[in-house]
Amino acid sequence: MKNFILKTTNLLLVLSVLLAYENVAKDRKRQVLAYEKKVREAQETKYKDGTYSGAAEGFGGEIEVSVEVKDGAIDTIQIVSAENETKEYLEEAKSVTDTMIDKQTTDVDTVSGATFSSTGIINAVKVALNDAN
Amino acid sequence: MNKKQKNRLLFWGRIAVQIIFFVFLPSLFSQAFGGVKEIVTAIGQRDVLSMSAFVTKLIVLVAVTIIFGRVFCGWACAFGALGDWIYAISQQIQKKCKKRLPGIPEKADYILTKAKYGVLVGILVLCYMQKGQLITNNSPWTVFSLLTARNISIGAYGIGIAFLLAILVGMAFCERFFCRFLCPMGAVFSLLPQLLIFQFKRSRENCIPNCQACKRNCPVKMKLQENPMQEGECIKCGRCVLTCPKKNISLGWERIKK
Numbered sequence: 093m094k095n096f097i098l099k100t101t102n103l104l105l106v107l108s109v110l111l112a113y114e115n116v117a118k119d120r121k122r123q124v125l126a127y128e129k130k131v132r133e134a135q136e137t138k139y140k141d142g143t144y145s146g147a148a149e150g151f152g153g154e155i156e157v158s159v160e161v162k163d164g165a166i167d168t169i170q171i172v173s174a175e176n177e178t179k180e181y182l183e184e185a186k187s188v189t190d191t192m193i194d195k196q197t198t199d200v201d202t203v204s205g206a207t208f209s210s211t212g213i214i215n216a217v218k219v220a221l222n223d224a225n
Numbered sequence: 226m227n228k229k230q231k232n233r234l235l236f237w238g239r240i241a242v243q244i245i246f247f248v249f250l251p252s253l254f255s256q257a258f259g260g261v262k263e264i265v266t267a268i269g270q271r272d273v274l275s276m277s278a279f280v281t282k283l284i285v286l287v288a289v290t291i292i293f294g295r296v297f298c299g300w301a302c303a304f305g306a307l308g309d310w311i312y313a314i315s316q317q318i319q320k321k322c323k324k325r326l327p328g329i330p331e332k333a334d335y336i337l338t339k340a341k342y343g344v345l346v347g348i349l350v351l352c353y354m355q356k357g358q359l360i361t362n363n364s365p366w367t368v369f370s371l372l373t374a375r376n377i378s379i380g381a382y383g384i385g386i387a388f389l390l391a392i393l394v395g396m397a398f399c400e401r402f403f404c405r406f407l408c409p410m411g412a413v414f415s416l417l418p419q420l421l422i423f424q425f426k427r428s429r430e431n432c433i434p435n436c437q438a439c440k441r442n443c444p445v446k447m448k449l450q451e452n453p454m455q456e457g458e459c460i461k462c463g464r465c466v467l468t469c470p471k472k473n474i475s476l477g478w479e480r481i482k483k
Binding site: 093099102113114120121 | 267416418
């Protein structure tokens with residue numbers, strides 16, 4: 093009889109451990125699947141549609157941009173204001189907006205010779221797109 | 226049906242059932258243990274447990290064992306049956322040649338019965354470490370399963386073949402050699418609780434002094450001291466029931482009926 097009780101207790105212990113493990117494993121799997129889904133979605137549609145504005149420090153002062161997102165992609169980038177930017181530098185730096193639209197990312201090189209202005213424009217777009225994520 | 230007829234039915238019935246399982250379900254024991262390996266492997270990967278075909282068979286055999294005891298081992302396991310038949314043939318040959326193979330001393334025998342738990346733990350550890358394939362590639366059971374599936378392409382399983390041959394030799398020397406000393410599935414079964422109703426019970430009051438016929442005939446060399454015979458080693462072969470000159474041993478529920 094004692095043997096029977098011992099073995100039954102042992103079996104119940106093993107079963108409860110397995111059950112507890114299964115619950116934890118199921119939870120973990122659910123989390124992993126949800127995370128993977130999020131990653132997939134993030135890669136498919138990087139940005140939410142809409143018009144966003146952002147501003148950042150350029151060469152002479154603040155540069156404000158307006159970014160339009162259409163169909164999940166960056167459609168247009170307009171420089172709304174760049175009051176204190178030196179005209180020549182600004183003109184040079186503007187090409188960075190084309191690059192950003194081409195590459196669909198703010199991870200682009202600055203224009204050499206107009207580093208500060210282009211950095212300002214890039215950062216301003218980054219700020220704007222923060223709302224689009 | 227009188228007692229003698231019952232006993233004959235028990236004796237031949239068991240052999241018939243063993244043959245049927247050997248022909249139709251010769252890998253059942255290996256598959257059920259495969260379920261154990263799958264569970265441990267999944268845990269080692271922190272993966273979810275799933276009810277695969279193997280795990281289902283494992284659960285069925287575990288349930289059967291909890292209710293009836295190790296009837297699977299005694300009546301259905303093809304590997305156990307193989308051992309029974311090899312030993313029987315070996316006994317016949319020994320009789321004819323009037324030579325007896327050496328036996329294993331009692332103390333060593335007892336220690337060896339604990340070895341199967343070591344085998345079980347070893348295999349489980351390897352599975353947990355995701356090395357389960359290593360076991361399958363070198364297991365004598367893999368070779369046996371291939372052969373009983375009438376598949377002779379066992380060329381890649383040299384180590385498994387060597388193990389199997391060694392086991393066959395052991396089976397000729399010692400009854401239920403593999404089952405008692407090495408079987409990891411048997412180790413699992415022996416740790417399960419068994420319902421007392423279906424256990425063999427012995428009425429020791431009626432024993433002939435110094436008889437020990439049941440003990441001498443038991444294929445798994447049980448001490449037969451506990452009542453009911455709850456020991457995890459009992460494979461429910463029923464030989465003790467058949468052997469007892471006073472018919473002292475019977476199924477638990479028969480005692481309740483009395």
